Amino acid sequence: NQYIAYVAYPLDLFEEGSVTNLFTSIVGNVFGFKALRALRLEDIRVPPAYSKTFIGPPHGIQVERDKLNKYGRPLLGCTIKPKLGLSAKNYGRAVYECLRGGLDFTKDDENVNSQPFMRWRDRFLFVAEALFKSQAETGEIKGHYLNATAGTCEEMLKRAVFPRELGAPIVMHDYLTGGFTANTSLAFYCRDNGLLLHIHRAMHAVIDRQRIHGMHFRVLAKALRLSGGDHVHAGTVVGYLEGERDVTLGFVD
Structure with a gap:
């Protein structure tokens, strides 16, 4: 009782450069139809005429390697653990030890935002101190993915502006919980201001883990x-x- 269907849409049905409108149109209501017991979106193919209207990656891997001056090998990083509970000062100390020990990057975890025990501005300051200290001692360019995800787009952009002022090279965003509109706004800011943008996929398994309902992560990756x-x-x-x-590995391809 399972079938594969191929559906084609005319491009005039979609707003240019809007992932929000794209997903509202192709998966907005159809998954709630009573006639369907289950439905899964396995893949999408976006024609060049439409894909060219989107911002795409703010910079890309070559620009990232140029910023770090590191070529010919994978970049090595880790997430700071425990993800929650550290003070900003202790968090910065952990970042320093990782970067001083040889890593190229460290990163905030997906739910490290601005909790009472570690406000975002304090974390950014101590991480920047760790970043520049490890760079001075190793002679290498280092980075830390500073999580700019916030409750509003305005607050998110505020958290992206501060790393640029500090001289940090990269920020990150939880694009599914934060939303496509917020993510695209942040991508434009990063492109205009020379910041790299890492994306976390928190909440993806709610959408993609069931084999008969939802959508494949390749769709979310393309989005x-x-x-x-x-x-x-x-x-x-x-x-x-x-x-x-x-x-x-298919997501990489």
């Missing part, structure tokens, strides 16, 4: 490429999160 992001948390084939090798 992110349209909305704007230099790289996305695509999962891994080891560790505590689910993921298959071939599928995960």
Whole structure:
């Protein structure tokens, strides 16, 4: 009782440069139809005439390598743990130890925003101190993914402006919980101001983990490429999160 359907839409049905409108149109109501027991969107193909209306990645991997002056090898990073509970000063100390020990990047986790025990501005200041200290001692350019995700677009952009003023090279955003509109706004800011943009996929499994309903993560990855992001948390084939090798590598392709 399962069928595969191919659906084509005329381009005039969609607003240019709007992932929000694209998804509202193709998955907005159809998944709630009573006639359907289950429905899964496996893939989308966006013609060049439409994809060219989107911002796409603010910079891309070549610009990132140029900013870091690192070529010919993968970039190595880690997420600071414990993700929650550290003071801003202790968080900055952990960042320094990781970068001083040889990592290219460290990053905030998806739910590190601006909690009472570590407000975002304090975290950014201590992380910037760790960043510049490790750079001075190693002679390498380092980075930390500063999470700009916030409750409003205005607050999110405020959290993106401060890293630029500090001289940090990269910010990050939770694009599914934050929303495509907010993400595209942030991507435009990053492109205009020379900031790299890392994207976390928090909440993806609610949408893509069921095999008979929802949508495949490749659809969400393509949506992110349209909305704007230099790289996305695509999962891994080891560790505590689910993921298959071939599928995960397919997101890279």
